[in-house]
Amino acid sequence: MGTKIQLEEALQFLREYDGEATDKCFRVSSAQWAYSTNMTDSNKRKMVEEQTLKAKFDKVTWRKAVEFDWTRLPDPMARRQIRMLTMISRASLSDEKYNEIHHLISEMKDLYAHVRICPFVPNRRSEEPIYCDLDIGDAQKIMANSRNSYELLHLWEEWHDKTGQPMKNKFMRYVNLANQAAALNGLLHAGEEMELVYETSEFQDELAESFQKILPLYKEFFAYVRSKLYKKYGSDVVKPNGPLPAHILGDIWAQDWSQIFDIVIPYSQFGTIDVTDAMLQQGFTPLRIFQMAEDFYTSIGLKPMTPEFWRFSLFEKPTSRKVQCTASAWDFCNKTDFRIKQCTEVNMENLITAHHEMAHIQYYLNYVDQPYLYRRGANPGFHEGVANSILLSVFNPVHFYRKGLINNKTDSYEKNINFLMLMALKKVAYAPFAYLVDQWRYQIFERGVTRMNSDWWKLRLRYQGVVPPKLRTESHFDAAAKRHIPADIPYVKYYVALILEFQIYKAMCEAAGDKGLLHTCDVYRSREAGRVLSDILRVGRARHWKDVIKMFTRGQTDKLSAEAFLEYFQPLYKWLQRANRNEPVIGWMTDKDDLALYQSLVGLGFRQNASKFVVNTVIIFNFLIHMNLY
Structure with a gap:
């Protein structure tokens, strides 16, 4: 924080910034529009040029803003605006590292955009050619409509393997640079920087409180959906009391389950709206x-x-x-x-x-x-x-x-x-996923990148009741299957x-x-x-x-409150409680096989006693969940 406290100087700086930032925004938006609506190499180069100039402008602006001691400015609007400008903490990096982190993000976004995966071809002879040209849109359409669990598993694995592994090292370097920038601004890690924009110390508490209120509805909803998927796919794919495998929920990220409405519809003879x-x-x-x-x-x-x-x-x-x-x-x-x-x-x-x-x-x-x-x-x-x-x-x-x-x-x-039910497949199913993505990201910024993949699936299991459909290790980087992670887009x-x-x-x-x-x-x-x-x-x-x-x-109230969310779904909640009256487990139970899908016990040196270790871990894990301590 700087030493300047003259209000007129601060207001003049903000006036100049307002005009220059407006102009930069117009130029960048125009270049992005030109490329988005006419994707030529020439338009892409112009877009990158304008984005690069905007990044340089942001860094210069930050340097000017931090010359002020915003806490001592007498005008509340000037105080708030200059504080907002100083929150661009990555500008505190050296020019070389500032350019590097922007380049890394751009590279990861480009890698993601160019991922192409192979279609599922059963009984293919080795000499038959296969064209691996499916993009994310193609994959999502198939995931939405296919009811072949082998095809769904193939697409899920293809997408997660081909997105995560090529950019894992780049992401780890990005984490390192983001944390360096945060440290230069007096923060413990980059996750703290991401929360600054919400301007309140109670932010995480409000999120946690709202999610805990939604959880009983989610567990009833989850139990009902699982029962229908169990009937559809059988015990080889779905455990009657356990978590759900991520590949059968109609969406490659298992975040929106509305595409499996035909499987879970409560009253099939009545249908739903489609105009x-x-x-x-x-x-x-x-x-x-x-x-x-x-x-x-x-x-x-x-x-x-x-x-x-x-x-x-x-x-x-x-x-x-x-x-x-x-x-x-x-x-x-x-x-x-x-x-x-x-x-x-x-x-x-x-x-x-x-x-x-x-x-x-x-x-x-x-x-x-x-x-x-x-x-x-x-x-x-x-x-x-x-x-x-x-x-x-x-x-x-x-x-x-x-x-x-x-x-x-x-x-x-x-x-x-x-x-x-259709709305719940869109909204109730989405709540834990939307909540956990940045919980994982904050955790990676704070604790490091050594267990990125197991940490990802630990949170997916804890909040969402979802597990990978196949064994995953730390060589994988499954969080990167969601574009917001490599693209540096906050998700909370x-x-x-x-x-x-x-x-x-x-x-x-x-x-x-x-x-x-x-x-x-x-x-x-x-x-x-x-x-x-x-x-x-x-x-x-x-x-x-x-x-x-x-x-x-x-x-x-002035808080984020889940009361209206729960009121909207209250009739469904009551219906689910009746529909689930014979379900032995509302929510999900976790066993050693679920944990073993993403935790490498051999690597921890438990080769002889792995089974006993997992069983004890599961007992403790389930007890903590039951007591709302985990």
């Missing part, structure tokens, strides 16, 4: 999908899209050039240009995605007049939390009925339970968003005067609900996120 056929019958186009999304937001009093949005957004996949099709919302930082990039197909999934991305645009539009540092969510989870809170109203039988996409509302008990924000989306949704429903069950609330055309949302959006990051929570909950 794709109705959209096709009504002549929907990609443009009409986005017009419908805009109608939702304007109906609750939010802003229409700008002329630039309709002129420059990419709504359909071009045929004449290669584009990066992942849906995304873009803020070009010039206060007028906001866009969505989405290779839209006419189906329900793309309709929901369009509403989600347009929620981000609404955030951009509403905090547009804030200083550059405040033009973002109140904390890193708010953008996703806001967008997903809207989806709880849109992906809703009541809303689809009002929009003429289904003929009747979901008013039968069976249809409601089916709908809630998605858990924060998961809790926030239900809190925000409930606040909007209360403002709208909805008196029904929470999962049936639709805030379409409610200006009162829109006012709750616009109050959140306008603030951006100008106020502490706890103040924003206190604002939209009308003073009831």
Whole structure:
């Protein structure tokens, strides 16, 4: 921390920063858009050049910011903004190491993007050629639709082997450099740096408290899903009382289980909602999908899209050039240009995605007049939390009925339970995964990289009840199968968003005067609900996120709370308790075979007494879980 305390000098520095940072943001966004929508080598080079200049600018900004003693500045806004700028701790590294860590991250992202895996070819003769050209999108589609456990195991192993092992050494060096940067800023490790952005010492306690409240619901849900998968695949794949193998949950990371809905549907004769056929019958186009999304937001009093949005957004996949099709919302930082990039197909999934991305645009539009540092969510989870809170109203039988996409509302008990089960496969299943990813990352930063893989699976088992389907050792690096790990993207924000989306949704429903069950609330055309949302959006990051929570909950709390999440799923929770009444284990029991999937006992010198060691370990492990001490 520096010695400068002159307020006018600090304010002048912030004014200059605001203008320069806005310009850099525009240039980087423009270059990234150009490459994403036309993936040529030339556009990639321009993008990398702009990103490199932005990284240098960030380092220069940090050097200027740390010249101030922000704790002694008399203006609270100046204090907070300069503190935010000093939190870019990697800028404390030497130029050589600063460039090295950015290069490492870029290399790992590039390795991940170019992974291609081999398809499952049963009974293939050795002389037959095989084309290993499946990317992550291809793998996910197969994982979602295949019910062949051998094929699922093959794809899972292929993806995890080919992502993790090639970048393991690079990741270990990245950890070392990130920790060096943290130490130069007076922190114990880089995990502490990641938490600074939440500006509260109680952050981890709030996360743990909310997760503990969700856990009883998750265990009931888990036990029910396991019983259905046991019936589907048998004891060779699924243990009746144990954890679940990661490859049969419809998703290569086992984070979203909605693709196995056909296996676990409570009332198969009643089905669930899918408005794709109705959209096709009504002549929907990609443009009409986005017009419908805009109608939702304007109906609750939010802003229409700008002329630039309709002129420059990419709504359909071009045929004449290669584009990066992942849906995304873009803020070009010039206060007028906001866009969505989405290779839209006419189906329900793309309709929901369009509403989600347009929620981000609404955030951009509403905090547009804030200083550059405040033009973002109140904390890193708010953008996703806001967008997903809207989806709880849109992906809703009541809303689809009002929009003429289904003929009747979901008013039968069976249809409601089916709908809630589908939502639980998306949301309840995701909660422990979203929580544990950065718990692992903090642990690696703090304790070191010697047991990265076993630490990963230890947390997967502890929080999620998921184990690898095959033996894994420390030569593997399975966490890297999730892009956010090698790409240096914090993940806890998605858990924060998961809790926030239900809190925000409930606040909007209360403002709208909805008196029904929470999962049936639709805030379409409610200006009162829109006012709750616009109050959140306008603030951006100008106020502490706890103040924003206190604002939209009308003073009831300033904490991340799982109460609204549990209220939403309460009817399903009661149903699960009845459905599981004959299940001997709610949750999962762990035995020596589960632990042996990722722990090498021979390497620890227990060759003669391995079995006894594992049994004793399991007894202690299960006791600690039972007592909520582990």
